Amino acid sequence: MVVDLIHQDTRSWNTQIINQIFPAEIAATITSIPLGWKTSEDFFYWNRSRNGYFSVKSAYYKLQASKLAQSPSNSEVTFPWKKLWSVPMPRKIKHFPYRVAYNAVPCKANLLRRGVQVEVECQSCSNQEAESAEHMFLCCPWARAAWFSHQIGLRTDLIRDSFAAWFKQCCIDKTREELALIFQGLWAIWKARNERVFNNKAADSTVIMQRGLAVLREWEEAQDRPQVQRDELRVNIWTPPPEGLLKANVDAGWSGIPQLVLVW
Numbered sequence: 001m002v003v004d005l006i007h008q009d010t011r012s013w014n015t016q017i018i019n020q021i022f023p024a025e026i027a028a029t030i031t032s033i034p035l036g037w038k039t040s041e042d043f044f045y046w047n048r049s050r051n052g053y054f055s056v057k058s059a060y061y062k063l064q065a066s067k068l069a070q071s072p073s074n075s076e077v078t079f080p081w082k083k084l085w086s087v088p089m090p091r092k093i094k095h096f097p098y099r100v101a102y103n104a105v106p107c108k109a110n111l112l113r114r115g116v117q118v119e120v121e122c123q124s125c126s127n128q129e130a131e132s133a134e135h136m137f138l139c140c141p142w143a144r145a146a147w148f149s150h151q152i153g154l155r156t157d158l159i160r161d162s163f164a165a166w167f168k169q170c171c172i173d174k175t176r177e178e179l180a181l182i183f184q185g186l187w188a189i190w191k192a193r194n195e196r197v198f199n200n201k202a203a204d205s206t207v208i209m210q211r212g213l214a215v216l217r218e219w220e221e222a223q224d225r226p227q228v229q230r231d232e233l234r235v236n237i238w239t240p241p242p243e244g245l246l247k248a249n250v251d252a253g254w255s256g257i258p259q260l261v262l263v264w
């Protein structure tokens, strides 16, 4: 117990016991912690939350952080998560880059990794390669053609990094506007893939990318439109008439020709 390591009368560390139990380095760390006069019972403290209590959410973040730290491509620089959220793009696809970054897009290789029995080959090409995120988004001939026709004119055959490393580097190097284009492209590839797998509908990669860009442009234009003023939306509130006068509130509507229906 921690309480046994403290002289309660002087509120100081019992260095004799601490040095007997712990290696010198840990003992030095413990004894460097200042002790207050206020005492409390020992309790288990979960150091991933502010209040010390365990929560599933904090455990999830802890696991994700260690997963990213272990990944060789992500070990050197912290992933720019905040930048991802500030990329100007439709809200409905904002979650997608996060799924890509965590390799959580349910392509066939990822499904198989999680125990789902599926035919792992890519259905967009005849290369008989596993449909991993890397193949689906960069290496598949369909995806290569899609990126080449895209506004950013990406030559994926020249990319030497793994998909994870490439994606992370893009998030670090590219501007938010460039990232919006790239994320929209990834989303368009994923949607086209789903159409092919679930509805057996094949589509031209150039058309798919153009459609994706059109959605992005439409959304951007909508952001520039002036917002409706609050005053314009304000509903008139009924006020009583001046003293001595009567106020009649009426409503009217047509219900076919030539009837007029008045409602008092």
Ligand SMILES: [Zn+2]
Residues within 6 Å of the ligand: 122, 123, 124, 125, 126, 127, 129, 135, 139, 140, 141, 142
């Ligand atoms: Zn393929």
